[in-house]
Amino acid sequence: MYNTEIKTIRTSANISNIRQATSKQGKVTMKKRGKMTMKKIGLLALSAMFLMSGTAFAAGKEVVNYWSRHGSSDVAIMQKMVGEFNASHPGIDVKLQFLTWGGAYYGKVRSSILAGNPPQIFDVAAYAPPMFRNNVESFSAEELAKLGINLSNFVPSAWKAVEYKGRYYGTVNAILPLGLYYNTDMFKKAGLDPSKPPRNLKEFLEYAKKLTVDTNGDGKIDQWGFMLRNNFVPTPWIWESILVQSGGSILNKDLTKATFNTKAGIDALNLMLNFSRKYKIAPSTLADTTTAFVAKKVAMVISGPWDIAGYKGKKMAFGTAPMPQFGTQKPAAWSSLDIYFFPKGLRKDAKKWKATMTFAAWAAGPGGGKYYAQMFLPSLLSVLNGPVMKDPYMSGFAREATSGGIYFPQAHKAMQEIYAAIWSNLQGAFAGKMTAEEALSLAEEQTNRILAR
Amino acid sequence: MKLNNSLRAEMATSERRTRSAIRWRHIQRLILWLVLTLISVFFLLPVLWMITTSFTPNNVVLHYPPRWIPASPTLQNYTEAITTTRTAGLGRALANSTLVAVATVILTLLVDSMAAYPLARMNFKGKKGIFILVLVGLMVPAEVTFVSLFLMFNAVGWLNSYESLILPVAASPFGVFLLRQFFMAIPRDLEDAARIDGCSRMRILFTIILPLAKPGLSALAIFTFLLSWNNFLWPLIVMTDPNMMTVPVILAYYVASFAQSLDWGTLMAAAVGATILPVIVFLIFQKQFVRSIATTGLKG
Amino acid sequence: MTIPDSGENPRMALAAAARKGGMAWFAGKKASPYLFLLPFMIIYVVLILYPIFQGLYVSLTDWDMMNPVKPFVGLKNFEYLFFGDPLFWNSVKVTLQYIFTNVPIKVVLGLALALIFNQKLPGMAFHRGALFLPFVINIAAVGILFQWILDPEVGLLNYYLSMLGLPPQKWLVDPTWTMDLVVLVTIWWSIAFNVIVFLAGLQDIPEELYEAARIDGANAWHRFWNVTLPCLRGSMMFVVVMQIIGSFQAFGNIYMLTGGGPNNATNVLMVHLYKTGFFYFQMGPAAAIGVIIFIIVMALTIAVLAMFRKQVEY
Structure with missing residues (x-):
């Protein structure tokens, strides 16, 4: 409709090609045999691919x-x-x-x-x-x-x-x-006892400070005490753990309302932000903690046991411990x-x-x-x-x-969506686009909307 | 004599002018060529890095500084990508994609050329209306129908089937539009002669029109092949069994799995594997491909 | 705008006369054009046109996949999107942001590249190949490749930045820049399309027009402004319309790079539709998003066509 002009010009040019092609028909039949074998090869390759895919299964199983x-x-x-x-x-x-x-x-x-x-x-x-x-x-x-x-x-x-x-x-x-992973070599180098990992916030900050070092003296820190992962797994759950440690929860008992936009929730998020901003024990960017831990750029990370096999495979010297109690009331780790x-x-x-x-x-x-x-x-x-x-x-x-x-986290049929809403707002806070209060009130509003459906 | 002098002077200046103009054009061309080279580098380097990484063993893939030529090149990544049992292997996905793309091309050519023929060559009631209906289809983003298509295929039990990937693309308004243009440009005399000889319309289409419209057909074929091969969202929605998934969908699952275990070599091998066939098709049929886009064409 | 027929010629006139003479076989084949159109029309109507209306219907119901009864709820799904959905307005904003960066850049850059690639320079075939290559690469592969290159920890780009003494960037992790990166990658992947269309347009401009302009003393800039651009209006319209439609459809290039994040900075309407429908199985609202996209695309396409037609008499 709109560009017919271009096309008619092009197609009229093609007519001359067509004429040439028809005059070349003799050559085409010559080439045909070659094409047939090409086709056969193609079919063979296709069937080989199906075979390789391992769909062939033993009979009777x-x-x-x-x-x-x-x-x-x-x-x-x-x-x-x-x-x-x-x-x-x-x-x-x-x-x-x-x-x-x-x-x-x-x-x-x-x-x-x-x-x-x-x-x-x-x-x-x-x-x-x-x-x-x-x-x-x-x-x-x-x-x-x-x-x-x-x-x-x-x-x-x-x-x-x-x-x-x-x-x-x-x-x-x-x-x-969730639990704490720590690099035992770095502990020793910093004069810390690998058999006594940090159990609460005070110890954790103390340890992390000692573990945050500029190893080559160029003024830039190349070994961090702690780091948060740029992923749905497990960063929002770390925040939730701290919230629960202080007596809070994501939803109320009836699972009808968000209850995390409280002092406990805001404090938990601010603490996570302050690891970098105030205490300077973590980099300002969320990063892939698994890579960083293997690359010896970080001494402590929080994650689930699923990383153990990977670290063992990389011959890391590391230990694990219960997640330290960052909150005010009790130990609690999201699980x-x-x-x-x-x-x-x-x-x-x-x-x-x-x-x-x-x-x-x-x-x-x-x-x-x-x-x-x-x-x-x-x-x-x-x-x-x-x-x-x-x-x-x-x-x-x-x-x-x-x-x-x-x-164990509260279970709701929209829990995945609720976590996604929380996580996307946490990302906003970590990127410095909003404060902890703003992030959590947005997340609260979104969660309540999801629950109201 | 005086006249002669001024003429000579004028000639000299104009010669100087042309010479400097030529020099200026040389410089211009040099700058242009440099710009062009930079552009090519921008487009090629990422592809090169993909290929390099695909031959780098996974345990040294995080090496610093980056090595553009792997120290100990390996095919291990390709074997891993093709035979992995984490999800369905890439081999199976390649077979699925090939099957779907080839079937789509055949069906599209058949259905679209049959529809384009009467629109180009016959007079009948409602022709204009039907043609406008086809043109409207050119403007409908297929994605907006995916929810209802999903529900429809679910209702007839066709989720997770090859048909669900092949059929919705086969009736391509673009294809009808393109072929109609080609058919209209074919001189009528051959066809009329055949008709006087008593050939049926169907025979005319298959023995006279289609052979003459080969450039159009091949352009549509290549275009449809690439479109089908690179189709992402619809197979992502409709294929529920890993063994039925096409290459792009399997790649999406690979990213999640292999990037977590930092096996970038395997991932890049899978990416290269997914790319080889379309690149070959593109290199062989570059001209037709470019033509198919130049004539019309649809892509984000 | 009429489409020129293939022209008169004597034999055709003869055949037409034969037709008018009432050849019996022709009279009996009145149905044949419809038979030819039948396969296409069936698929087209059932799988392209009908779903549009079915989508409209679904958007007006409370469509629970597990419940055989689908109660009609009027505009409730739209009401939910406008006033209840936590992310809808963000998606609208982000989609507009994508379109307003993506479309102008790709149109202008596409034209600029086409002008360069239209020159006769050594090695042009190679350079064209380099430009077109990314276009045929699978979008999933493109997504993986750039995740690898842009990785803030182990990526190639940050390494070379640090070589230049620049601080490492967060790239896809920082919501401020993610959309721009997505656009950049999209340009890398698909600018070839625009270049090809513009190149075809450029090659169809008769050389005489440039000659005439040169004789009139027009410099390169004037020639571009007064000859090239007006002659390219057809291609230009086509590219702009296609880019707008394409930008609303864009999914793979965004989803494979960012998944809609971080902080929903790239959660365009299409990604939102996908998540609403196929992550969370909210079919009613998902269909409603589809209807909204459809209406916007239709309106924009018609507006663009009208604008160009007004500007240049067609």
Whole structure:
């Protein structure tokens, strides 16, 4: 319509090409043979690609698709876990796939439920159960016991997260609390005792100050005492932890209103801002703490146990400890869970259901616990109190979990969206675009709007 | 004599002027060429860095200063990207993308040329109205229909299928528009002769019109191929099973997974792998591609 | 603006006469044009036109995916967007910001590059190839590549900045600059499109017009202003319209770089639609955003077309 002029000029130019082409027809047939082989090669390549994709599956095996949201150094361990299960259960083939992608994961799972082809197992975090309650299978305690999952063998508070009106929606394999990582070499160099990590704000600031140094004397600091991560995981949860330590919470008991825009919330955020602004123990930019910790640019970071395997792989000298108490009242560290959900209707396919539950029970028991112990805290008490307590890296997290120093976040079907709203406003505060008060009142308003829907 | 002198002087100045003009033009061209080179560097360097990183082992990928030529080049990253079991491997995604793109191209050419033919060559009731309807389609951003398309495909159980990627693109108003232009430019005499010989319209389209409109068809084919290959949002929405995902969607999942474990080499290998086919297609058919955009074209 | 037909010629006239003579086979094929159009029209109507109206309908209902009953709620979803949605107005603001930086820069820069690439200089084929290469790269790959280059900790760019003695930048982490970076990357990725269209336009300008201008003593600037620009009005209109539509559609280039963040600084309407619909499954509000984008794009396109048509008699 608008640019026909250009086109008509171009196409009339093309006519001469067409005429030439028709006169060259003899040559074209000559070339045809070459083209045919090209086509064949193309087809071969295509079929080879399908083969490479590993869709060829062994006959007679019951395939159990298992989607995971995880995706850092824990990937390799989870793959090993599934590998061992498959090797010891010849009739079952568990296919583990990682759909790591921030907020997109839960949307993808919901779409797949809608599309009618959900995986047989998908894992979710502690705040997610209400999102899926209508779409997943549930169990009574007796049913679970029959499957080999005896609830008295597990950390009781963990299973509370999936309990609703007396039934259990899904199985709980592990606990993922936030805790403190610290570089033991840097501790020693700064004259600090690696066996005595900081337990409260005063100690933390004191330590961090000593650990913030200009190692090469060029006037710029190249080793920071502390650093906050530029990511949804776990920076808003660190803030929430401090809020809870001071007696606050994100939502009220009925989950109908935001309750974080209080003195406790503002103080918590201001403290995090002041790590850089006032105390000068952290850089002004949020950064990737994992990279920085490996690159020895930072002495202490707060994260979940999922980073342990990665740091071990990089031959780091580090220790872990419960998250220090920054708030005013009690120790508290935000903690997620590793929950398996099974889409509704799976029970109807008896064979598939049996295969799925065989794996789920194995993963929750000592078989899976062995692997969970390397990346998270297994919810199985015998493993948690046994090998995990003795593991020098895991013990920091285990001590925290067994001493009541952790809490599970409030669960609401829009919790993911609420966290996203909080996080985006925290980003504004960290970038210096707004004050802590402004950020939290905006976040409060947005949260209340989400809840009002 | 006097006249001769002034003439000579004039000639000398004009010669000087042309000479300085030529020199000035040389300098201009040199500056222009330098600017051009800088522009090319701006466009090429990131691509080069992508390729370099893809051959750098993951354990030295964070090396400082950056190495433009990897110290110990490796194909490991490519193997990892193609065979990874974290999500569906890139191999599977490449196969999906190829299948979808080829099917889309074939269907688009067929459907669009059949629609363009009567619009270019026949007189019938409602022709103008239909043509305007097609033109309106050129202005509709497909994205605004994704919510309802998703719900529609869900209702008929077609989420997570190849059809859901192929069909919505096949009826391309742009394609009809482009082919109509080409068809109209083909002289009528050949067709009329065939008609007098009693050929059916369908045969005329396939044996006379289409062979003559090859440049138009190939332009549309390449354009459709690239559009399908690089389609991002719709497959992201509609594909729910990792084994059905196309290259861009799988890449999006790779970023989340491999960037967290700092395996930038693997990520860049995946990016290169995703890019090779369109680049080859582009290099072979550069002319047609440029023409397809020059004639009309749709892209952000 | 009429489209010239392929011109008269004697044989065609003959054939036309034969047609008028009432050839029996032709009379029987009255239905054939509609048969030819049928496959296209079915797909077009069902998968392109109908969804627009279906989207409008969804935007007026409380569409819960899990609930078979979809109650009609009137304009409630729009009311929610305007007064209840925490992020809608931010998305509008950010989208306008994207359009007002992206469109003018890409149009002006595209024209400038086309003027340079229209010169006959050594190695031009190579330079054109360099310019066009990013255009065929997958947007997901582009996103990954620039996340890598712009990484504040380990990225290439900060390394070279520090070599020049400049402080490291936060790049995509700092909401102040994120949008500008997104635009920069978008230029890198897709400026070739505008350059190609302008190049085609430039090559269609008859050389005689420049000759005439030269004889009239016009300098390069005057020639550009009085010959090149007016002759490019068709291309210009096309590029501007396409850029505006494209900017509203923009998703991959933004989502893959920033995911809409930080601090929602790049959460354009399209990203907001995606998140509302496919993260949080709020189909009614998501469809309403679609309707709003559709209306804005249509209005803007018609306005641009009208403006250009008024300015230059077509």
